Amino acid sequence: MPDPGRPGGRADEPPGGAPGGYRPAEIEEQRGAGHRDAFMRLYTPHRMAYIRGEGKPAAGGGCPFCALVDQPDDVGLIVARGALVYVVLNLYPYNSGHCMSVPYRHVSDYADLTPDETDELATMTQRALRALRQASGAQGFNVGMNLGSVAGAGIAAHLHQHIVPRWGGDTNFMPVVGHTKVLPELLGPTRELLAAAWQEVQ
Numbered sequence: 001m002p003d004p005g006r007p008g009g010r011a012d013e014p015p016g017g018a019p020g021g022y023r024p025a026e027i028e029e030q031r032g033a034g035h036r037d038a039f040m041r042l043y044t045p046h047r048m049a050y051i052r053g054e055g056k057p058a059a060g061g062g063c064p065f066c067a068l069v070d071q072p073d074d075v076g077l078i079v080a081r082g083a084l085v086y087v088v089l090n091l092y093p094y095n096s097g098h099c100m101s102v103p104y105r106h107v108s109d110y111a112d113l114t115p116d117e118t119d120e121l122a123t124m125t126q127r128a129l130r131a132l133r134q135a136s137g138a139q140g141f142n143v144g145m146n147l148g149s150v151a152g153a154g155i156a157a158h159l160h161q162h163i164v165p166r167w168g169g170d171t172n173f174m175p176v177v178g179h180t181k182v183l184p185e186l187l188g189p190t191r192e193l194l195a196a197a198w199q200e201v202q
């Protein structure tokens with residue numbers, strides 16, 4: 001019988017593990033309480049600052065998307081500025097190059113965008129796709145919006161369209177290269193690469 005609660009063990013493992021004493025299950029084992037189940041866990045400590053609320057507007061505080069535009073591009077990680085919409089790197093990226101198209105106007109609902117804002121949000125997103133392909137050879141993308149906190153929006157008060165580049169196998173290696181100490185060093189160069197590629201594409 002499978003015993004999901006047995007410490008360090010899967011039912012299909014021989015007692016004592018593989019030759020040499022190495023047991024793959026120990027990689028994710030840690031002393032503690034709880035029942036093992038069928039799921040693997042992916043720990044993303046670099047996102048803890050985001051979950052704790054850093055960068056989110058405090059009650060009565062300012063909106064980071066509104067405050068960003070007053071900063072120099074390299075400080076605010078802004079890739080490009082249009083007339084009504086700008087593109088900025090996500091400070092807590094899911095993948096390298098994860099950026100967002102954002103209207104300058106503080107507006108929460110996509111349905112409330114003006115026709116001109118809607119148009120530029122689309123064209124800036126299209127150009128971001130081209131720039132990401134140019135700069136990084138992205139093979140695919142996840143593009144979309146979370147409208148409202150219940151839908152997963154971290155900063156629901158100011159809408160933003162996520163553009164996440166994808167590569168074959170990125171879900172395998174990104175947890176490794178996505179550690180906390182690596183990402184802050186990548187954001188600056190990533191912004192420079194994208195901003196340069198932005199000028200090369202239409």
Ligand SMILES: [Zn+2]
Nearest residue numbers: 063066106158
């Ligand atoms: Zn805002």
